[in-house]
Amino acid sequence: MEFITLNNGVQMPLLGYGVYQVTPDECERCVTDAINVGYRLIDTAQAYYNEEGLGNAIAKSSVPRDELFITTKVWVSNSGEEKAVASIDESLKKLQSDYIDLLLIHQPFGDYYGTYRAMEKAYKAGKVRAIGVSNFFPDRFVDLAENVEIKPAVNQMETHVFNQQMNTREVLTEYETTLESWGPFAEGKNDFFTNEVLKHIGEQYNKSVAQVALRFLVQQGIVAIPKSVRKERMAENLDVFDFVLSQDEIELIKALDQKESLFLSHTDPASVKFILEYDKTMRP
Ligand SMILES: NC(=O)c1ccc[n+]([C@@H]2O[C@H](COP(=O)([O-])OP(=O)(O)OC[C@H]3O[C@@H](n4cnc5c(N)ncnc54)[C@H](OP(=O)(O)O)[C@@H]3O)[C@@H](O)[C@H]2O)c1
Structure with a gap:
């Protein structure tokens, strides 16, 4: 495994495993397999x-806790300093862990400044090794990064071959944010797994479309967490x-960039409302 050094010196694996849409029932088995x-x-x-489920897998694993790197995220319904503090303690309990390696604000909505203050406190208390954000487009990211004590790590x-986040990358570089x-x-x-460009490149190395797509990210220092x-x-x-894409291949993949989300727009009021209501409608 290769690692990247975050802006506070913490080492983070470049490739990980994501458990979005892994059901609560299946999570322990999936994470155990992944480990x-x-x-x-x-x-x-x-x-x-x-x-x-993740907490159970960590507790039962023979891999020492300090060799694992666990990320969780504070949801919008827990935004604001007081609620975020309580939710961080709740996450620690569920994860059966004394600390979280990386804690993120999941969405740039609600009182996320209050959430960030709670995360800075948790960081200083040693409950969290690094803090950061998720889904913060350049405007919101700069505003936050300019107004907080600890720069988001x-x-x-x-981020994928069809949405490569080039503008975001430029802004993040200024703050040494990964x-x-x-x-x-x-x-x-978008027929991801049958894409002809990725397929053709993969054939040169005996690699799948999925492997080429991931290599494209990690080779550029972008952490990826496929599920x-x-x-x-x-x-x-x-x-x-065990393979390296050539500069020509990188350029071919760069040309696939459509520069927009294949999921949702964070500036569409209906999407914002969906995210704000998510916990009420999606909680199992
Ligand atoms: N911060 C956020 O707002 C946010 C949003 C979305 C996701 N995430 C994180 O990012 C992680 C990954 O994103 P994602 O889960 O949305 O989607 P993803 O990793 O892009 O895609 C997962 C899908 O690809 C399939 N798949 C996986 N490996 C494959 C392979 N080698 N060949 C063919 N199909 C394959 C999976 O099916 P099977 O499971 O059946 O193999 C699943 O349907 C999440 O789990 C989560 O941790 C964060």
Whole structure:
């Protein structure tokens, strides 16, 4: 596994395993498989409702806690300093852990300044090793980063071959903030897994479309956290450190960029309302 050094000196694995849409019932099995296959970075969130499953897998694993890198995220319904403080303690309890490696604000809505203050406190108290944000587009990111004491270590954004976040990357560089990709396969949208450019490049190295797409990210220092419930795919997705894309291949993939989300617009009022109501409608 290769690592990236965050802006506070903490080492983070470049490739990890995400558990969005992994059901609470399946999460412990999936994370156990992922750890056994070799993943050390696991990405969850309060709004995935599966932190307990991850906690059980951590507790039962023979891999020492300090070799794992656990990320969770504070959801908008827990925004504001007081609620965020309580929710961080709740996450720690569910994760059966004394600390979280990386804690993110999940969405730039609600009282996220209050949330960030709670996260700075948790960081200073040693409950969290690094703090950051997710889905903070350049305008909101700069405003936050300019007004807080601890610069965000990470911004986790939708990033894949069809939405490469070039503008965001430029802004993050100024603050030495690491870009982390969510949806590295765009959840299969846009015929992702049969894309001819990725397929053709993969044939040169005997690699799959998924492996080329992940290699494209990690080779540029972007952390990726692909999700799969299938152990053989977990292993396939981790096996991307034994080949290097040429500059010409990188350029071919760069040309696939459509520069917009395949999921939702964070500036669309209906999407904002959906996110604000999510906990009420989606909690299992
Ligand atoms: N911060 C945020 O707002 C946010 C939003 C979304 C996601 N995330 C994080 O990012 C992680 C990854 O994103 P994601 O789960 O949305 O989507 P993704 O990783 O882009 O795609 C997952 C989909 O690809 C399939 N798949 C996985 N490996 C494959 C392979 N090698 N070949 C063919 N199909 C494959 C999976 O199916 P199977 O499971 O059936 O294999 C699943 O349907 C999440 O789990 C979560 O941790 C964060």
